[in-house]
Amino acid sequence: MSRLSERAWGYLLAAPxxxxxxxxxxxxxxxxxxxxxxxxxxxFGLDEFIGAANYxxxxxxxxxxxxxxxxxxxxxxxxxxxxVVGFGLALLLDRLTSRSGxxxxxxxxMVLLPWAVPTVVSAQxxxxxxxxxxxxxxxxxxxxxxxxxxxDWLADPDWAIHAAVVMDVWKTTPFATLLLLAGLKALPQDxxxxxxxxxxxxxxxxxxxxxxxxxxxxxxxxxxRTMDAVRVFDAVFxxxxxxxxxxxxxxxxxxxxxxxxxxxFGYGSALATAMFILVAGLSALYVVLLRRHFQExx
Amino acid sequence: MSDMTEDRPLGNVRTLRxxxxxxCLMLSVGLFCLGPILWQAVTSVxxxxxxxxxxxxxPEQMTLSHYGRVLFESPIAQSLANSLIVAVSATTVSIVVxxxxxxxxxxxxxxxxxxxxxxxxxTSMFPPIAxxxxxxxxxxxxxxxxxxxxxxxxxxxxSLPLAVWLLTSFFRQLPAELYYAARVDGCTPLRAxxxxxxxxxxxxxxxxxxxxxxxxxxxxxxALTLTASDATRTAxxxxxxxxxxxxxxxxxxxxxxxxxxxxxxxxAILFQRHIVAGLTAGSVKx
Numbered sequence: 001m002s003r004l005s006e007r008a009w010g011y012l013l014a015a016p017x018x019x020x021x022x023x024x025x026x027x028x029x030x031x032x033x034x035x036x037x038x039x040x041x042x043x044f045g046l047d048e049f050i051g052a053a054n055y056x057x058x059x060x061x062x063x064x065x066x067x068x069x070x071x072x073x074x075x076x077x078x079x080x081x082x083x084v085v086g087f088g089l090a091l092l093l094d095r096l097t098s099r100s101g102x103x104x105x106x107x108x109x110m111v112l113l114p115w116a117v118p119t120v121v122s123a124q125x126x127x128x129x130x131x132x133x134x135x136x137x138x139x140x141x142x143x144x145x146x147x148x149x150x151x152d153w154l155a156d157p158d159w160a161i162h163a164a165v166v167m168d169v170w171k172t173t174p175f176a177t178l179l180l181l182a183g184l185k186a187l188p189q190d191x192x193x194x195x196x197x198x199x200x201x202x203x204x205x206x207x208x209x210x211x212x213x214x215x216x217x218x219x220x221x222x223x224x225r226t227m228d229a230v231r232v233f234d235a236v237f238x239x240x241x242x243x244x245x246x247x248x249x250x251x252x253x254x255x256x257x258x259x260x261x262x263x264x265f266g267y268g269s270a271l272a273t274a275m276f277i278l279v280a281g282l283s284a285l286y287v288v289l290l291r292r293h294f295q296e297x298x
Numbered sequence: 299m300s301d302m303t304e305d306r307p308l309g310n311v312r313t314l315r316x317x318x319x320x321x322c323l324m325l326s327v328g329l330f331c332l333g334p335i336l337w338q339a340v341t342s343v344x345x346x347x348x349x350x351x352x353x354x355x356x357p358e359q360m361t362l363s364h365y366g367r368v369l370f371e372s373p374i375a376q377s378l379a380n381s382l383i384v385a386v387s388a389t390t391v392s393i394v395v396x397x398x399x400x401x402x403x404x405x406x407x408x409x410x411x412x413x414x415x416x417x418x419x420x421t422s423m424f425p426p427i428a429x430x431x432x433x434x435x436x437x438x439x440x441x442x443x444x445x446x447x448x449x450x451x452x453x454x455x456x457s458l459p460l461a462v463w464l465l466t467s468f469f470r471q472l473p474a475e476l477y478y479a480a481r482v483d484g485c486t487p488l489r490a491x492x493x494x495x496x497x498x499x500x501x502x503x504x505x506x507x508x509x510x511x512x513x514x515x516x517x518x519x520x521a522l523t524l525t526a527s528d529a530t531r532t533a534x535x536x537x538x539x540x541x542x543x544x545x546x547x548x549x550x551x552x553x554x555x556x557x558x559x560x561x562x563x564x565x566a567i568l569f570q571r572h573i574v575a576g577l578t579a580g581s582v583k584x
């Protein structure tokens with residue numbers, strides 16, 4: 001063993017990771033591509049090679065395009081809200097605690113808890129809050145007078161997707177807040193002092209110092225959250241099951257139903273592959289953006 | 299709260315009104331973050347007849363019957379045990395395999411490191427739905443469908459990118475001289491890793507292990523697809539499929555939600571500094 005060169009050792013130690021990733025992550029991607037070229041429905045004993053026919057069907061599948069729209073709508077809305085609310089909370093928490101020290105354990109724990117709650121649990125929590133007859137949300141809104149009659153949030157085609165967005169924002173804003181707060185704590189305080197001496201107001205200081213310096217973190221939050229939101233499954237699946245009338249059916253949910261509820265493995269794989277391409281495209285776009293950003297700042 | 303007010307003396311600038319405003323703001327942030335969880339806690343101790351009426355918001359009488367039912371008469375107890383087994387084994391495999399790989403990437407002269415890291419990272423970007431059907435068919439071929447092994451293995455692999463990424467950056471921070479000294483003294487790279495780097499990287503290992511454990515405990519889609527019975531379902535799956543005969547048992551679901559959240563919630567609070575450090579390191583490098 002001791003005769004092995006450094007390089008050989010390197011490959012030896014890295015090998016287990018590659019074998020596992022190859023078998024359980026990379027091979028399935030290839031297999032999904034392959035499956036998508038078949039019409040495979042075990043219930044009907046169907047298993048035939050049909051080439052690109054699944055993709056042709058996909059192109060004219062209204063439900064697929066609807067799922068695309070739902071996914072993009074959900075992603076845009078929730079990621080934007082998370083960034084804005086997350087930034088707001090981070091600024092607030094930064095102001096409320098000492099400038100010099102780290103954030104207190106209490107506020108950190110407070111922000112961290114929604115992040116730690118299992119997504120499925122957060123869906124159940126919100127399902128109960130949204131309950132039309134004795135849910136807390138309707139009760140509070142009625143009490144305050146914002147609404148006149150209880151709203152069935154999850155059964156109303158216009159409200160359901162927004163209810164899902166609110167739940168997602170609650171669950172994932174902490175991630176944005178924590179990253180931005182860490183960034184805020186690391187900002188050089190003398191810059192602010194200098195800017196104040198020069199007569200810059202709070203907005204001016206935010207726009208000219210805070211925002212540019214935190215830009216890398218904002219971009220990172222954006223990348224991570226977009227990737228997660230595009231793939232969203234469990235949160236919405238447990239909250240609404242894709243309903244009412246498929247108005248909250250994201251791409252993941254549509255693909256999942258096709259695969260495991262109607263057992264169309266071929267067509268479902270084509271859906272999943274389309275989604276993979278969408279995510280890969282988005283991440284490629286982000287890589288380009290990130291690289292440009294870091295080259296400019298370097 | 300105490301240390302917040304203590305470590306900053308109430309100077310002459312700070313008036314009572316500012317302290318009040320600060321408390322109010324803190325309270326509203328707290329309500330936003332914790333409110334939904336607190337409401338679930340309140341729900342979990344309400345009597346059945348109090349569940350279907352509002353007001354009162356806070357019940358006059360409390361009951362632990364929901365917890366009793368969840369722990370002793372529902373599949374939740376079994377699913378908690380399943381989740382523990384899955385999460386512990388996934389964490390162990392992911393950290394051991396991840397450590398070896400990260401060490402190779404950080405210290406050993408292998409070719410194409412950026413490509414390898416990029417590949418590892420790109421697997422973490424995979425939408426799980428894109429691999430789920432072949433994975434399901436693979437596990438079925440192997441006779442592993444509806445086993446904890448299938449779920450644990452999948453979780454281990456899908457958390458591997460995170461572990462490799464975090465640990466590589468931790469190993470890179472440790473001085474390379476230590477490694478060369480050990481090699482000159484006749485240690486094999488593997489022994490150098492275990493006797494020198496492992497102890498030094500303990501904080502990094504803890505962070506990675508925590509994040510992998512929490513990921514595995516909370517993961518839903520793989521666990522839902524690869525299991526088919528109460529004997530193998532993990533906690534999130536059991537909570538999602540919580541049995542209701544005629545109407546939704548909101549009190550039981552609330553109790554189950556809290557029981558399932560407790561382990562990860564406790565970890566998050568106890569090790570918050572580690573977790574925040576890990577989240578920032580993991581993503582800032584990402």
